[in-house]
Amino acid sequence: xxxxxxxxxxxxxxxxxxxxxxxxxxxxxxxxxxxxxxxxxxxxxxxxxxxxxxxxxxxxxxxxxxxxxxxxxxxxxxxxxxxxxxxxxxxxxxxxxxxxxxxxxxxxxxxxxxxxxxxxxxxxxxxxxxxxxxxxxxxxxxxxxxxxxxxxxxxxxxxxxxxxxxxxxxxxxxxxxxxxxxxxxxxxxxxxxxxxxxxxxxxxxxxxxxxxxxxxxxxxxxxxxxxxxxxxxxxxxxxxxxxxxxxxxxxxxxxxxxxxxxxxxxxxxxxxxxxxxxxxxxxxxxxxxxxxxxxxxxxxxxxxxxxxxxxxxxxxxxxxxxxxxxxxxxxxxxxxxxxxxxxxxxxxxxxxxxxxxxxxxxxxxxxxxxxxxxxxxxxxxxxxxxxxxxxxxxxxxxxxxxxxxxxxxxxxxxxxxxxxxxxxxxxxxxxxxxxxxxxxxxxxxxxxxxxxxxxxxxxxxxxxxxxxxxxxxxxxxxxxxxxxxxxxxxxxxxxxxxxxxxxxxxxxxxxxxxxxxxxxxxxxxxxxxxxxxxxxxxxxxxxxxxxxxxxxxxxxxxxxxxxxxxxxxxxxxxxxxxxxxxxxxxxxx
Amino acid sequence: xxxxxxxxxxxxxxxxxxxxxxxxxxxxxxxxxxxxxxxxxxxxxxxxxxxxxxxxxxxxxxxxxxxxxxxxxxxxxxxxxxxxxxxxxxxxxxxxxxxxxxxxxxxxxx
Numbered sequence: 001x002x003x004x005x006x007x008x009x010x011x012x013x014x015x016x017x018x019x020x021x022x023x024x025x026x027x028x029x030x031x032x033x034x035x036x037x038x039x040x041x042x043x044x045x046x047x048x049x050x051x052x053x054x055x056x057x058x059x060x061x062x063x064x065x066x067x068x069x070x071x072x073x074x075x076x077x078x079x080x081x082x083x084x085x086x087x088x089x090x091x092x093x094x095x096x097x098x099x100x101x102x103x104x105x106x107x108x109x110x111x112x113x114x115x116x117x118x119x120x121x122x123x124x125x126x127x128x129x130x131x132x133x134x135x136x137x138x139x140x141x142x143x144x145x146x147x148x149x150x151x152x153x154x155x156x157x158x159x160x161x162x163x164x165x166x167x168x169x170x171x172x173x174x175x176x177x178x179x180x181x182x183x184x185x186x187x188x189x190x191x192x193x194x195x196x197x198x199x200x201x202x203x204x205x206x207x208x209x210x211x212x213x214x215x216x217x218x219x220x221x222x223x224x225x226x227x228x229x230x231x232x233x234x235x236x237x238x239x240x241x242x243x244x245x246x247x248x249x250x251x252x253x254x255x256x257x258x259x260x261x262x263x264x265x266x267x268x269x270x271x272x273x274x275x276x277x278x279x280x281x282x283x284x285x286x287x288x289x290x291x292x293x294x295x296x297x298x299x300x301x302x303x304x305x306x307x308x309x310x311x312x313x314x315x316x317x318x319x320x321x322x323x324x325x326x327x328x329x330x331x332x333x334x335x336x337x338x339x340x341x342x343x344x345x346x347x348x349x350x351x352x353x354x355x356x357x358x359x360x361x362x363x364x365x366x367x368x369x370x371x372x373x374x375x376x377x378x379x380x381x382x383x384x385x386x387x388x389x390x391x392x393x394x395x396x397x398x399x400x401x402x403x404x405x406x407x408x409x410x411x412x413x414x415x416x417x418x419x420x421x422x423x424x425x426x427x428x429x430x431x432x433x434x435x436x437x438x439x440x441x442x443x444x445x446x447x448x449x450x451x452x453x454x455x456x457x458x459x460x461x462x463x464x465x466x467x468x469x470x471x472x473x474x475x476x477x478x479x480x481x482x483x484x485x486x487x488x489x490x491x492x493x494x495x496x497x498x499x500x501x502x503x504x505x506x507x508x509x510x511x512x513x514x515x516x517x518x519x520x521x522x523x524x525x526x527x528x529x530x531x532x533x534x535x536x537x538x539x540x541x542x543x544x545x546x547x548x549x550x551x552x553x554x555x556x557x558x559x560x561x562x563x564x565x566x567x568x569x570x571x572x573x574x575x576x577x578x579x580x581x582x583x584x585x586x587x588x589x
Numbered sequence: 590x591x592x593x594x595x596x597x598x599x600x601x602x603x604x605x606x607x608x609x610x611x612x613x614x615x616x617x618x619x620x621x622x623x624x625x626x627x628x629x630x631x632x633x634x635x636x637x638x639x640x641x642x643x644x645x646x647x648x649x650x651x652x653x654x655x656x657x658x659x660x661x662x663x664x665x666x667x668x669x670x671x672x673x674x675x676x677x678x679x680x681x682x683x684x685x686x687x688x689x690x691x692x693x694x695x696x697x698x699x
Contacts (some may be wrong), residue, residue: 056600065614069663069666069681070664072666073642073666075667076638076666076670079670079671079674080634080638080670081676082674083634083674083677083678084631086656086678086681086682087627087630087631087681088627091685162650198660201658201659208655208659208660271612273667289652289660289662289663290641290652290662291642291645291662291665291666292643292645292646292657292662293645293646293649293652300642300643300646303642306641307639329688330689331682334682334685334686335682336674337678337682338678338679338682341671341674341675341678342671342675343672344671345670345671345672345675346671349667349671352667472681474672479601488620506624558612558616560594561613561616561617561620562605562612562616563617565619565620565623566616566619567619567689567693568606568689569691570605570693570697
C-alpha cells in the first residue's frame with residue numbers, strides 16, 4: 001500500500017512538475033534560452049537523471065544476482081561512456097549545433113540521404129532501449145500492485161505516451177535533476193540501512209564460498225502462480241500444495257533433474273539448494289564472486305566486448321545528445337560532463353549491494369527467474385515489517401523515476417524522428433506549419449510506443465541487462481564511428497559513413513539474433529554473439545575509412561571542421577553549417 | 590610552431606573566418622593537439638581501468654584474498670573506476686580548455 005502511494009506520488013509529481021515547468025517555460029518566451037542559464041551542476045544532474053534507466057536501477061542488481069559479479073562491469077562501462085563522450089564528442093558537438101543525430105549526419109556530410117539512414121538507426125536503437133524500460137515498468141508494477149506483467153507494460157507505456165504527447169517533462173532540466181537525486185536516494189538509503197540492519201554481508205559461504213543459493217534455516221515457501229520449468233542443481237525433496245489448498249504432494253528430485261513445477265505453493269526443506277529457472281545456471285559462491293574468468297559471460301572476451309559497447313555506445317544513444325544543448329558553449333559542455341562522471345560514480349556504488357544480499361535473502365527469485373525484481377523485493381525480505389515496507393516503497397519509487405525519465409526521453413527521440421524525418425515534409429512555410437508539426441509529433445508519440453510495447457510482451461524472460469547491452473552494442477557500431485570520424489577526420493564521406501553504419505549495424509544485429517537462435521552457445525564465439533561489439537565496432541570503423549578513401553565525392557570540410565573545433569569568442573561568422581533550429585515539437589514536446 | 594602570418598595585415602582570425610588555406614592550417618593544428626590530448630587520456634584510461642579485467646583473469650589470487658570479507662577482485666570492479674574517471678576527466682578538461690585558450694590568443698594577436 002505504501003509502495004503504491006510512493007509510485008503514484010512519483011508519477012503524478014513528475015507529470016505535474018513537467019506540465020507546470022512547460023507552462024512556465026512557454027510563457028517566459030524561449031525554453032532554450034531559459035535552460036541555457038542552467039549551471040553545470042544542475043545540467044549534470046539532469047543528464048544523469050535522464051541516463052539512469054531501469055537497466056541501472058533494476059538491471060545491474062538483477063544480472064548480478066543471476067550471472068554473478070561479472071555484471072558489475074556494466075556499471076563501469078555505463079560511467080566510462082561519459083569519459084569517451086567527454087574526450088571526443090562533448091565540446092565539438094556542442095559547437096557544431098546539431099540537436100539530433102540525423103541533424104549531425106546531414107549537416108556534417110552535406111547529405112540529406114544520410115539523414116534517412118541515421119533516422120532509421122535512431123528508431124532501431126531507441127526501440128531496443130525502450131523495451132527493457134517497459135519490461136522494468138511491468139515488473140515494478142507487478143511487484144507493487146500484483147498486476148500481471150502485460151497489464152503493467154501496457155499501462156505504463158500509455159502513461160509515458162500520453163505524457164510525451166501532451167508535452168510534459170522533456171526539456172525541463174530541473175525535473176530531470178530532481179529525478180537524479182531521487183534515484184540516488186532511493187538506491188543508496190535502503191542499501192545502507194539494510195547493510196547496517198544485517199550487520200554487513202550475511203552468509204559469506206553462499207556469496208564467496210562453495211555453497212549454492214539455498215533455502216534458509218526454516219526452509220523456503222514459494223507461491224507459484226504458473227507452472228515453472230526448473231533445473232535442480234542437487235538432489236532434494238520438496239512438497240507442492242495445489243493452488244486451492246488441500247494435501248501437499250511430496251516429491252524427490254535428483255541432481256540435474258529438469259522438472260516443470262506445477263502452480264501451487266512450493267516448499268523446500270531447510271538448507272536445500274534452490275532449483276533455478278530453466279535457461280539459467282546455478283552458480284556456486286566462488287563462481288558467482290568471480291568478476292572475470294571462465295567461459296561465456298564471465299570470459300574476458302565478453303567483459304571487454306561489453307566494456308567496449310558501453311564505452312563507445314553511450315555517445316550514440318539518441319536521447320543523450322540533445323541534453324548537451326543546454327550548455328552555453330563547448331567548455332561548459334566539458335565541465336558538465338566531468339560532473340556527470342562524478343554523479344554517476346556515486347550512484348553506481350550501490351546497485352551491487354542488492355544483487356549480493358538478494359543471493360542470500362531472496363533465493364526464490366532464482367526459481368521464477370525474476371531476479372530483475374531483486375531491488376524491489378529485497379527490503380521486505382531482509383527487514384520484515386514496517387521498515388521493510390517503507391524501504392521497498394522507496395526503491396519502487398526510484399525504479400519508477402528511472403523508468404519514467406529515460407523512456408520519456410527515448411519516446412521524444414522516436415516521435416521527433418517519426419514526425420520530422422520519416423513523415424513526408426510539410427509544404428514549406430504555410431501558416432499552420434507549427435500546428436501540423438505538433439499534431440504529427442503527438443500522433444507519433446502514440447504510434448512510436450506500439451512496437452516497443454509489443455516486443456516487451458515477448459521479452460518477459462530476457463534480462464533487462466542483456467537487452468540494454470544490445471542497444472549499446474548497436475549504438476557503438478553505428479553512431480559512434482559516425483561521430484568519432486565525422487568530428488576528427490575531415491576525410492569522412494557520406495557514402496563511407498553510410499556503408500560503415502550499415503555494416504556495423506548488420507553485424508551487431510546478426511550476432512544478437514544468432515546468439516538468441518542458438519541459445520547462447522558457449523566459448524568465445526558464444527560470448528561474441530551475446531555481445532558483438534568487439535567485432536562489429538572495428539568493422540564499422542574500417543568500412544567507413546576504406547569506403548571514404550575510395551569514394552570520389554571528396555569535398556573540403558573546412559567549414560565543418562571550423563564549426564566543430566574553433567573555440568568560442570573569435571566572433572567568427574556563422575558559416576551556414578548549423579542546422580537552423582526551429583523551436584518545434586522536438587524541443588518543446 | 591605557429592604558421593607564419595601572411596604578408597598583408599590580415600589577422601589569423603580573418604583567415605579562419607574566410608576559411609582560407611591558412612585558416613584551415615591553423616585549425617588543423619588545434620584539432621591535432623586536441624586529438625593527441627584525448628588519445629593520451631584514452632591511453633591512461635586503458636592503462637588504469639582497461640587492464641583490470643585482464644589482471645583479475647590472470648591473477649587468481651585476487652579472487653582468493655579477501656579484504657573486509659570481500660574478495661579483492663570484487664573491490665577492484667566497484668571502487669577504483671569512478672575516482673580514476675573523475676581524475677582523468679578533470680585533468681583532461683583543464684588541459685583542453687587551455688589548448689582552446691592558447692589558440693584564441695594566437696588567433697587574436699596582430
